[in-house]
Amino acid sequence: MLLMVGLNFYPTIYLHFQKEIQNVKKLYNVEWALVTGSSTGIGKEMAKILVAQGVNVVLLSSNEERLEQCKNDLLKINTDVEIKIVALDLTKAFDHVQKTVAEATKDLPISLVINNAGYALSGKFQELTSETLSSHINCNVSSHVAITHHFYKMWTEKKVKGYFVFTASIVGYLPFPNLNEAYSGAKGYLRMFSNTMSAKSKKDGISCLVMHPGPVHNSRFLNKSGHFNDETPAKFTFSQTADVVAKHTINAIGKFTSVESGWYATLVKLIKNISGLNFVSLALKLTPDIFTAPKAISKKNN
Numbered sequence: 226m227l228l229m230v231g232l233n234f235y236p237t238i239y240l241h242f243q244k245e246i247q248n249v250k251k252l253y254n255v256e257w258a259l260v261t262g263s264s265t266g267i268g269k270e271m272a273k274i275l276v277a278q279g280v281n282v283v284l285l286s287s288n289e290e291r292l293e294q295c296k297n298d299l300l301k302i303n304t305d306v307e308i309k310i311v312a313l314d315l316t317k318a319f320d321h322v323q324k325t326v327a328e329a330t331k332d333l334p335i336s337l338v339i340n341n342a343g344y345a346l347s348g349k350f351q352e353l354t355s356e357t358l359s360s361h362i363n364c365n366v367s368s369h370v371a372i373t374h375h376f377y378k379m380w381t382e383k384k385v386k387g388y389f390v391f392t393a394s395i396v397g398y399l400p401f402p403n404l405n406e407a408y409s410g411a412k413g414y415l416r417m418f419s420n421t422m423s424a425k426s427k428k429d430g431i432s433c434l435v436m437h438p439g440p441v442h443n444s445r446f447l448n449k450s451g452h453f454n455d456e457t458p459a460k461f462t463f464s465q466t467a468d469v470v471a472k473h474t475i476n477a478i479g480k481f482t483s484v485e486s487g488w489y490a491t492l493v494k495l496i497k498n499i500s501g502l503n504f505v506s507l508a509l510k511l512t513p514d515i516f517t518a519p520k521a522i523s524k525k526n527n
């Protein structure tokens with residue numbers, strides 16, 4: 226039992242007490258990085274860290290205006306880096322995403338790819354349209370596979386080292402009330418996709434990391450899910466800020482293959498590992514739905 230708790234908490238303890246941020250440019254020779262979903266939230270915070278270390282960055286998300294704003298913010302941190310923006314809607318089809326990313330990055334020696342873009346989906350599964358579901362799967366799953374496939378192929382052909390990072394979620398471990406099945410399923414896919422790739426890619430000089438954040442309160446993520454409007458920042462007990470998740474993620478590159486950010490997320494994983502999914506599912510049936518009264522929650526925190 227003690228061993229199980231220790232193994233579950235060891236990466237979190239390491240990341241928690243690691244005050245410095247590891248320099249991926251110096252340690253892993255990262256000259257260029259691609260960060261998807263980098264216009265706001267966790268992705269933007271990761272881009273800030275990379276830029277401060279002198280890494281050139283490709284910022285990718287769907288909204289050009291937000292990307293321009295992000296680029297300007299990053300250039301205030303370091304004017305000596307190159308920043309390229311790619312406005313691409315990742316809800317589009319696999320081939321379109323793969324070709325667009327390949328074309329936009331073809332002359333850049335990218336060796337770190339952070340697959341971070343994603344959005345929450347709420348509501349009853351049976352009431353969602355098929356278009357809503359397929360767009361969601363495209364953005365939260367297919368786009369990551371398409372982008373990873375392109376770079377994996379290129380890196381192995383060129384025999385160069387590369388690093389993949391995926392932003393999953395603790396809902397990829399266990400069901401969470403009223404975050405939709407498709408969202409949890411997408412995060413579970415990323416978790417196993419990265420874990421399996423990690424086990425197989427070492428021999429190709431490719432490293433994979435999957436980060437499972439708990440709730441993050443200063444990103445647009447929960448607002449987009451329909452729980453909050455843009456003026457009401459989502460905030461929950463146990464939530465973290467995006468910069469903390471970003472720091473933990475960057476510090477885990479090359480050191481771990483699967484991590485959580487913070488104690489809450491780690492505890493959730495431990496509970497699931499100890500009790501198993503049957504118990505968790507039963508407990509969740511008896512748990513009040515914390516998302517059913519978003520106004521009350523947001524008022525409390527404003």
Ligand SMILES: NC(=O)c1ccc[n+]([C@@H]2O[C@H](COP(=O)([O-])OP(=O)(O)OC[C@H]3O[C@@H](n4cnc5c(N)ncnc54)[C@H](OP(=O)(O)O)[C@@H]3O)[C@@H](O)[C@H]2O)c1
Binds near residue numbers: 265285341443
């Ligand atoms: N916030 C949380 O509580 C939490 C918890 C666990 C995991 N996560 C995961 O963390 C990742 C980052 O989320 P965040 O919390 O930082 O939220 P966020 O501020 O909403 O960031 C999401 C990023 O993804 C981009 N994106 C969304 N839809 C897109 C699309 N169709 N095409 C291209 N880009 C798109 C957004 O840019 P545009 O909208 O400008 O395109 C934004 O840059 C997501 O994968 C999310 O699932 C979040």
